[in-house]
Amino acid sequence: MSSVLHPVGPEDKGTYWRRRLVVVLALVVVAVLVALGVRALTTSDDAQAQGPTKLDPSTVATTGATADATTPGATPTGTPGATPSGSATAPTATTAAGACSDQSLAVTLTTAATTYGPGKAPNLVLTVENTSQTPCTVETSSAVRVLTVTDASGAQVWSSAHCQTRGESVTDQLAPGQTRSKTTTWSRQRSEAGCPTGQPAVEPGTYTVNGTWDGVAAAPITLALTG
Structure with a gap:
């Protein structure tokens, strides 16, 4: 020391x-x-x-998007009253369509068979089609649909107009290309103006059927009645 x-x-x-x-x-x-x-x-x-735990930005973004998309009642964020991007636009009211012109209608006449045996009554089907590019309305009541049957000599033996009464007007709106069909059964009996009862049946033979829908004619068809 x-x-x-x-x-x-x-x-x-x-x-x-x-x-x-x-x-x-x-x-x-x-x-x-x-x-x-x-x-x-x-x-x-x-x-x-x-120190605070760092969050993965991609995880945070994914979690937020999933919650907005799947949570019931979730309100999209953004400026109040603004329409969210990509949302559907509310449909506009459809204006009433005008009446179909003759040029916008095509009428066809069909039946299930070309030959009908004894006791078989032909069902005649008239179909109208809107051939225009815009919707339009067409009269569909029986008063505007006329079917006539003529024999081989060209004489008229039956007409649906003989027993038709003009009732209430009925119209349907047809979209472009849309059709309406109506069926009329011919009992194979003759008819006359005023629709008298007790008319006789027509004879077996070949008959031509013509049809019009509100004045627009369809191509005629031919039927053969046997027995």
Whole structure:
């Protein structure tokens, strides 16, 4: 202990004290540097442990979109009153269509068979089609549909107009290409104006059927009645 407090050597005491002071200062600097390093490591660990958890932006975006799309009653975000992009536009009111012109109508006459045996009554089908590019209305009551049957000599033997009464007007709207069909059964009896009852049946033979719908004529068809 005496050699520490009282240096012994060939040099003067000041030299030994200066050397010892340099050593002590060096030790102090080393100790300070070690302490600072330990503190820095500790602070970094604490900050990493206590810092907020980072969210994956792609996960956040996906979660938000799914909630808007699947949550019942969810209200789209954005400016109040604004129409969401891509949403359907409210349908506009449909204006009433005008009456079909004769040029916009095509009428066809058909039947299930070309030959009818004894007791078989032909069902005659008139079909009207809107051939225009716009909707229009067509009269569909029986009063505007007329069917006539003529024999081989061209004499008229039956007409649906003989027993038709003009009732209430009935109209249907037809879209472009849309059709309406009406069926009339011919009992194979003759008819006369005023629709008298007890008319006789026609004889077996070949007959031609013509049909019109509101004045528009269909191509005639031919029937053969047997028995």
